[in-house]
Amino acid sequence: VPSRRRRSDGLRLGLHSLPSPTDLTMPHRSPLVSFRFATAPLGTSRRGRMAMGIGSLMLAMLLAAGSVAQDEPTSSDSAPPAATATEPAPSTPGDAAAADSSAADSGTPETPTAEASATDTPATAAAAATPAADWYAQVDSAFKVYLLDPLNYVLFNSFGSEYLFGRKIPFVVAWLLVAACFLTLRMSFVNLRYFWHAIRLTKGDYDDKNDVGEVSHFQALASALSATVGLGNIAGVALAVGAGGPGAIFWMVLIGLLGMTSKFTECTLGQLYRKVNHDGTITGGAMHYLRDGLKEKGLGALGSFLAILFSILCILASFGGGNSYQVGQSLDVIREAAPILQEGQHPVIYGLIMAFLAGLVIIGGIKSIGRVASIIVPFMCVAYVGMALYILITNAAEVPQAFATIFTNAWSMKAGLGGLLGGMVLGIQRAVFSNQAGTGSAAIAHSAAKTDEPVSEGIVALLEPFIDTVLVCTMTGLVVVIAGGTWTPNEQLASLKIGQETTITVQNETGATSEVAQMVDSDYVHAQPLGTWENEAYGPLVAQRAGSSVTMAAVTGPKGLPFFRYILYGAVVLFAFSTIISWSYYGERCWTSLFGQGSSMVYKILFLVFTVLGSIVTKGNILDFSDTLILGMSFPNLLGLYILSGRVKRELDTYGDKLKRGEIKPNA
Incomplete structure (x- = not known):
């Protein structure tokens, strides 16, 4: 039984200086975190439960971030060729998202309808003139490296x-x-x-x-x-x-x-x-x-x-x-x-x-x-459904x-x-x-x-x-x-098997023209696996995920x-x-x-x-x-x-x- 003076605070977690994303390619055995366990069982108090939960979550995220960063290509040899190398770089963080032409992906790195592009980083896409835009790009890049990629790795790669x-x-x-x-x-x-x-x-x-x-x-x-x-x-x-x-x-x-x-x-x-x-x-x-x-x-x-x-x-x-x-x-x-x-x-x-x-x-x-x-839901449903009904009724023949x-x-x-x-x-x-x-x-x-x-x-x-x-x-x-x-x-991509090397045609940022890329790895290829839904009014917006x-x-x-x-x-x-x-x-x-x-x-x-x-x-x-x-x-x-x-x-x-x-x- 712990004494009053040494009452359990649960899991005490101390972080060393946080490495940069490039430093996270170090081996997993590197001491990113250190632990000191108290003498009483964890979770016996609210503070213990909070420390245990937050500490475990942070640990999983950091280790997963290291795993993802370690697996990513770090040289031009392993990185896929950019499908839009001849195109001008996007000017805003939002345009960087346009390179993801698989618009309804599941977020899983292994799925052909999704992609985890090594070249699609907001930091490189934010060729903006203002400090604010550059800061937004840095926040977006950190969001992907430290939160999105680790979650994909933990939740989906484990299951296959x-x-x-x-x-x-x-x-x-x-x-x-x-x-x-x-x-x-x-x-x-x-x-x-x-x-x-x-x-x-x-x-x-x-x-x-x-x-x-x-x-x-x-x-x-x-x-x-x-x-x-x-x-x-x-x-x-x-x-x-x-x-x-x-x-x-x-x-x-x-x-x-x-x-x-x-x-x-x-x-x-x-x-x-x-x-x-x-x-x-x-x-x-x-x-x-x-x-x-x-x-x-x-x-x-x-x-x-x-x-x-x-x-x-x-x-x-x-x-x-x-x-x-x-x-x-x-x-x-x-x-x-x-x-x-x-x-x-x-x-x-x-x-x-x-x-x-x-x-x-x-x-x-x-x-x-x-x-x-109870006020908002009926109102917005009636307004939205009414608008859609008008279009369907006035175009009933179609x-x-x-x-x-x-x-x-x-x-x-x-x-x-x-x-x-x-x-x-x-x-x-x-x-x-x-x-x-x-x-x-x-x-x-x-x-x-x-x-x-x-x-x-x-x-x-x-x-x-x-x-x-x-x-x-x-x-x-x-x-x-x-x-x-x-x-x-x-049809070319629909019949393509994972791991098969071939030359494929992909969409660029605008969704209107095509470039040629070499499939190196299914996780990184910029591709639209199923096809294209083209309309003069909103075709480019689909490519930008602006649903x-x-x-x-x-x-x-x-x-x-x-x-x-x-x-x-x-x-x-x-x-x-x-x-x-x-x-x-x-x-x-x-x-x-x-x-x-x-x-x-x-x-x-x-x-x-x-x-x-x-x-x-x-x-x-x-x-x-x-x-x-x-x-x-x-x-x-x-x-x-x-x-x-x-x-x-x-x-x-x-x-x-x-x-x-x-x-x-x-x-x-």
Whole structure:
């Protein structure tokens, strides 16, 4: 037992002088960090838990950074030839992202639909004249070296991937698709059988004000929807079409339908294992059912590990896809309306404004977020869907052909099985990023709903992927396709096997011309593996990953109306803001589950810092970071859903029997 004078402070971690990125190529055995362990067990106090968690996270990030830097080419012999060597260098950090022509990549370095270019560094691209622009480029470069690359290395290289018809299929994509199919069959197609009942529950027909909880069914749904109906619906769909062709929309809709059951399962578990605090607040989510649910199965150690892993991934995902990505993509759209926010000038102003407004809301917790979301979500959905409906109705004659284009392209064999599978992968990645089914995030919001029937909240939650992906994403995709364009599959790249050396044609920064490059390594080649979606209005924007700008061009072009741009301005900002405030709650719940309730202010400050960073870091790095973390959350969560699916099935059968016997009745 330690004495009072030597009370445990947990893990004491001291850093030597931080090396430069080039110095990180030293062997892993170099003493980057030193440790001194106290005599008492770690985690016995809040300070111990905080030190252990933060110290472990920093250690993993630093070691991974060293691994990535060590593996990267350090000489011209190992680096791939630049495909655009004859082109003038980009002038801004944003233009550097244009070299990433695989617009909807997953963020995994091993996947052909993605890339981790050794030559695409913002520092070399920032040939800007102002000190501010140079500082932005340095921040962006540090973001990639010290955060994005290590996360990719830790989360994806460890798992590897499989070859199928000459194309690597990321394990995370197969993991999500198989789980969604399994749960849909396991729950006997609950997504179809209880669809209308879900609508009645959301309307409040079964609400009881005396039930335990903090928010109503509708407010919980609005809070979760505000985290999913975001820029993934606007930018993500356009990026999927630009990189994978119109057929990617088909796969987005399919995974949306299957994901309804994944969402039902995780949100039911969120209610089953939630905790009511002494002050009446609710804490719940994947970190609770992973820990407590698996403990009931005699898997306590595994459950604790998965809960900690999920919490860490969710915290980081809240900084990326739930925060910085939303700021960056919305900034791209409103720059046209606010010239002061142009790249290289004062983009940080937008980040500061968003951080200030978000801070005002997130201080109030889930009740404040629920109130704001219940106002914003219906308004922005009606405005955005109404705008899309106008375009579809006024161009009704082209809608059948658009559907035909989407379906035939989804199953097209023109580019071989490799091309077909590539479009499928892109569609699934963008759908999961949009609706987050299987990642476990929504269970945090739905666990706070007022109900004494956990299954009822799971049924409400299954509406999310339908609204988010099946409805909103489909309408966005139809608008982009109807706006016009030509999809040209790249048969040469679709049939190319990894490791095969050949000369290939790639897009340059503008997306309008081509250069020739030699494939040296699949991780570094600048390539568009699937093909090109070309349109005079927005073809170059796809190459720059400016998905929101693609949608802007589609709705304000000949098929739309000029004033639609102002509706889209408002929709984009509201989509981004609502997603930010909801993800702040997700991340905070995971943070406090690791470090205690008293540390929540530390998280909120860090979260708002990343809000500002979203206006500085380039789109390519933000998209990779967002995909990596949100997809990574599915690893621990879906493993828990497999193990606990039997409990959910029994609860669902019991709930169905109660409905049949009339024990659960709507309000008079």
